[in-house]
Amino acid sequence: MDIYFHSQSPFYEIWYGKCVISPKEAFWFRYTLLNGKTKEAALWAIYFHPEKIIAQKKVYALSDLSFTQDVRLPSGLLNDTKTQGSLDRLQWNFIYENKGGSFDPVPFLFKFLHLSQSSTKTVASNAHFNGTLTIDGKSHSLYNVRGMMGHVWGKKQAQEWTWAHCNTFPEEGVIFEGLSARIHHHLKPLTSLYLKYNGKEYFFNSAIDLFKTHTRFGYTFWHFSAHHKDISIKGTVQSIPQKIAVVTYTDTDNSHLYCHNSKLATLELSLIDHKTKEKKSLVSESAALEWVTREEPSGDILL
Template sequence: MSVFTSYGNENRMRWDRTKRGFMEVWFATLNHGPTGSGLWLRYTLTAPKKAEPYCELWAFWFDPTGARSFAGKHRYSIDHLGSANGRDDGALVRIGDAWMSESHLEGEVTSGDRALAWSLDLEPAPATFQHIPAPLRDRLERRVSALCSPNLSVPFQGMVKLGGAAFEFERERGCQTHRWGARHPVTWAWAHCESFEGTSDTVFEGVAARTDIVRIPLPTTSLLYLRHEGEDIPFNELRWALSAKSRYEMPTWAFHARNESWKIIGGARATHDRAVQVRYEDPDGSERFCANSEIADLAIELYRSSPSGWRHVRSLISIRGAHLEFGRRSPFEGSPVTL
């Protein structure tokens, strides 16, 4: 079964504007090649069980030197949420003056006396990457949350302005993802990379998460995918996902997985000085703390099955070109909670 779908509705808003105990987020991550900086944008809505719904706009700029790094968000009452799913000049989601469509992201966030503004076009992917194995998607959507990347690795073009500086993006590849459901997992690690040394046709996407159902803890599930030299190598089909292994604790995630033909062993790392810590509020009122870096490191060893055993194929390395995130219920030591 393919890990890609082409229903055409994977990015559409799921919230019906009445349901409580629901959250939804669209986010994009990409890197600016000329400066080595990273960009993270989030359009979110939350309908708490016991409070009024609201929507938020988040924006982050990760400068390798730290000189121009930026973190900011705006919270809006729900009446600032525009019409969805193309009924508002093609916007999938509009929050105040900021909006996102299938092919464009626009917005601005201020923090103190600084502002981060963006106007970016993207080329929509022909198919959506599905992180979660098909037999589990409906169940997890109802009890935890669903996750997919309608634009796993696509070119972005446009402008980002930060203070008095302007950063032009010329077909820089990035990722756009959609999550919706009742809550975040209990803990998680996520990584994405398309900036490996010596290759321009390799993409890694992975998430490991631990959750509970009716307060019963479940084991960590690792869902990994690699595209290498034009070949899709999924490790997130159900039988392979159940055997994949992960160990994660800020600042490092180590993982390994296999399928019938390939094996992957890897590790991602982001030190505190290259990450930002923020607080999420789940619809049930609980908190999650997220440590995110868009200038992380990632190393992968790739093996292929042969009659004599596993044969090493390639070492894949990205220095400050990977995207990495950790989440849990308590704050991470070593860095302040910025937002």
């Protein structure tokens, strides 16, 4: 378990994950530390269902967060194989295993030149979870449900971004992930994509890819297209307001960001193999889609 916090300030660090419980249910969890103008740690969770969304958060003093080989809070624990948490209406106890794949959307050149104040990595693109999820006192056993695990850290969060992930296509072994981030409000978004298809991994995350990939995103949607020497990809991720949980993030300077979080979005991908000219369409109804902006929304904010 990578941990980059060593009391430096300003600094924030986030470990998070999600899993698709069923075609109509999903779960998201998050462990955070903030060492800026505000100093705190927190445990977060959201349960997504067509009839209800339950969003929970518990905040602790930063000193309540401890590290050994684990990330530990008084009501939660995370390590390389286990995630646990206990909030008022949501409790979970999972073991997980990465069945293959990781994704680093930030090019080495950007890291070397310190062009970004944040770094992010998907440490498990194809995580499989087993364990128990308790919702309002009712326990559910989960067996080999699919999801992912990610890690974000840095001095300050980006101006705006959208992110999507899916490993629940009907076609076995297909994984998609993408991140499109606006580092500064005067700059165009920079976009990285990852695709695993037919047993082969395609990375659209070079410094050139960041600028060449077409992207357009906002509330409830993301459209993108990119080209690899072997394959072209075009996609749309779409959600609806009823499936979105809006939660507030605090940056190291005490400014706020608003995450429009959906884990039951519709993802449509169109692929063209440059060698065989084969065209393939892929669709999933249980993709993750998040849009994070600094503009305060007019609707309900759950956290």
